[in-house]
Amino acid sequence: MSTRRYILDTNVLLQDPLAIYAFDENEVVIPAVVLEEVDSKKRNMDEIGRNARYVARLIDELREEGKLHLGVKLTNGGTFRVELNHRSFGKMKEHFLERTNDNRILAVALNMRIEEEEKQSGITVTLVSKDALLRVKADALGIHVEDFLSDRVVQYDRMYTGYKELSSESKQIDELFENKKLLIKDSPISNSYPNQFFILKDEVNPSRSALGMTSKDGNYLESFVSSEEPIWGIRARNVQQRMAFELLTRDDIPLVTLAGKAGTGKTLLSLAAGLYQTEDLQKYKKLLVARPVVPVGKDIGYLPGEKEEKLRPWMQPIFDNLEYLFNTKKPGELEQILAGMGSIQVEALTYIRGRSIPEQFIIIDEAQNLTKHEVKTILTRVGEGSKIVLMGDPKQIDHPYLDEYTNGLTYVTERLKHLSETGHVKLQKGERSGLAQMAADLL
Template sequence: MGKIFVLDTNVLLQDPRAIFAFEDNEVVIPAVVLEEIDSKKRFMDEIGRNARQVSRLLDNLRENGKLHTGVKLKQGGLLRVELNHRSFQKMQDTFPNITNDNRILAVAMNLQVEEGQKESGRPVILVSKDALVRVKADALGLRAEDYLSDRVIMDTDIYPGFYELLVDPDKIDEFYTKKFLDLKEIGLDMNQVYPNEFYILKDRFGTSKSAVAKVNQNQTLLEPLRMNEAVWGIIPRNIQQKMALELLLDDHISLITMTGRAGTGKTLLSLAAGLLKVEDEQVYHKLLVARPVIPMGRDLGFLPGEKEEKLRPWMQPIYDNLEYLFNTKKPGELDKILAGMGSIQVEALTYIRGRSIPNQFIIIDEAQNLTKHEVKTIITRVGEGSKIVLMGDPDQIDHPYLDAMNNGLTYVVERFKQERISGHIQLNKGERSILAQLAADLL
């Protein structure tokens, strides 16, 4: 027996191809969903792009028949735009306001009542990314589910980039003597480890003997870390920060992803490594730092001033770290330094898309607020000889349709973890201050 899936607007705005994700079941799009999509199609952002793509997909499906009576999908199943079943009579005592969410709920509820009167009625399931819509559905006795097909991972355990491994103590001694260990000798299958992955070797008998190693790019050996000195005055304070600098300073790695809560040092470490590679070693021509502008209050266009003045509040976390690295004391001193150097550019992400960016050390902060399409757009613009660092906290997302399991940063982490030119590290310990760490843990 098949099922009937009623789709909320946010499902289609998150994944325009969601209509093809329900196998041989019936997919129902309420008429109000089309109205909401139509109101979004003029937006010049990811939501607008998805709204336009949904419109094109539905228009193409019209060639196969009338959408209000049902159109068969190539992947199996049936798609139908629901024009009836809009009566509020069954739910007006519980949710009397005629909102768009309640109109979608009404369609699902009336379909459920109709199917319940049939001898072989099908289950009706409302699919929504909106938690409150699912809560409302539950109150009405409707079955509701989150849309999971867009998730990169199915739980919150994102790939950490490092693991602890218990070994015999003589293997640790051998590692320090030979400066490498064969993966097979310590029981690791080269098909089960990833290039540039880290291992903390610990004595299986419980002594303090330990070592930190990285899988080589050929996935055959564990090798010692090479970074042992301060970078622009920054000394790593924990082992994950040391691993992060190892990746940041490796010229053979073109893509680095870093995850961690606020205060774990992601931005500071990346800027220090970028300054070393651009200013001191001159491996790259320019250091480009960007972050998405996700407004939590008034949008950027309503702020007074020119572009640079508007951007300054959004970019201030970057400038705070640069002031620390350059040890500036006076107001305006950092601006004079940056103007004199000319090799450091701080931009909103809006202004770097569409460009070709060769021979640059690129840092993208707050990457957890990017969609899969946006992060693909950015990485595909990286030119020859460039290195890009994507970092952020997947648990701190301001985008309305993203979460820890379907955002662009998590997407890149999972898709690139097997590639030789990429590396990932998850920073766990906050180093901003004792107070900041306590706040992250307790609040």
């Protein structure tokens, strides 16, 4: 008999439709109100609606295994049931009077916990929710509560940064400078990922250092100098920006992910590298810049004007960076330049889904607001000869069911970091202005 019973909140199912299989051989319970909430989302034409429809089909298939209110066996050895009872507000009314859906879920969890304690069954009742305030309310009622963590590709502070700083012998730094590469096979660095950066600090003279990137075969640490030269007037201002420029300008790395808080230069560096390779080197036919329209998955709606006029407020951060790169001074000057060039396209993400995009330098801004499904959809549309850059700040999430550890940018970074075709760097230092850096750090 199961010793743990998990009651799932609606947001768990809308985040991961297969969540009912994530609790091993234990009992999974869905309150009736959760079914009502899922039903209210199934007509949405976004990721949440897609997941709601998937959950509905999945539960309908389980109905063939038996009566859902009595419980059915799952393929992983656990059981699943829809809870129709335990809805009484008798124990809730002295704490939370309003009969909201959240409070109805809390009532089910509270009544179940009390019942199992009275029976001394030894069954632990746990409410699982991604809603922080619901978890706080549950804890106040003495209900055991957890966040849903099975959809996280990385835990807490273990997120991949793309680089490491190591103490090194002087002779190793000398060899890297002289030979442009350093044999690292059978050394601690050999356990690194492809295209991972290392900052070697001289153990005798800490002010002396060398920067290298692991080779694709993992045998060497290789130095590079390409990022020291300005690209479209933009020069790397710190070591992480040098790393980013190296990844952005390499032909053999078609997927680059950049993470960092506001002002670290993600957008400006990517646009400069894209313009350089598209306009100057003509490696790509077009530079495509896309950004999710917030809220993610929604269309731009009934704003007045043509598509370009509707998009301008959402895409303004991109245009700000382009105005800086083209050094425009007059209103409308940037639009004239872009129209004359014809090789730069700025789009909302809504308009690039479903397309095949060959021989283009693609930049996806605010990728932290993409779900796993959405980012997979985008990457599978990248055509032959294209390079794609995903960038954003995982700490700034606008999507209601995503967090720092479950968003599309983190998902791609962690799942693909072992591939030689990918590269990642986390930008740390803000370069927008002293005031912007102070605000990002202290506010």
